[in-house]
Amino acid sequence: MRWNDLPKVSCSVARTMSVIGDRWTMLVLRDLFLGIRRFEDFEKRLGIARPVLSQRLKKLVEEGVLDRVRYEERPARFEYRLTPKGRDLYPIIITLTNWGDKHMAGDAGPPVVTRHKPCGGFITPQLTCPDCGEPIQAKDMQAVPGPGAEATEHQPAASKQA
Structure with a gap:
C-alpha cells in the first residue's frame, strides 16, 4: 500500500495516519496541546525546517484539524488553533x-505529568468499556465489520483476538 493511497483505504487507522501519521505532525500536535500556537515557536521548539513545518501545518488546516487565525494586522501574522476535530485528537496524544x-521515560521518570485541573489530581489515562466500565485490554476485544465496511472485505485475522 502506498502512502498516498491511505485516505482511500476502508480503514479508520489508515485514514487517520494519512493526516497525522508522521513524526513532525505528532510533535506539532503535542505542542499545540501544550499551548504553542505560532509558527516561530514551533520552529524554535522543534528545530524543524521551515518548509517541513509549513507543509505540516498547511495539511492540518486543509484537513480541518487546525484553524489559521490572524492575530496581528500589520504585518499580517497568524497562529494555529485546534478545531473541535483537532481537540478530538487529545486522547491519542x-x-x-x-x-x-x-516504556521510554528512563530511570528519572516521566518528563511531564498531567494534572486534571478541576480536581487537581494527576491522571494516568485508561480506556474503559462504556457499558460495563471494565478496562479495555486488546485480548478482550474483537473487531467486527461496521456500517462503513465494504461488502467484499473479510474480517482481518488480527481482529479475531489480539
Missing part, C-alpha cells in the same frame, strides 16, 4: 504520552 512514560 495522552495515550501515546502514557505509553512513553511507561
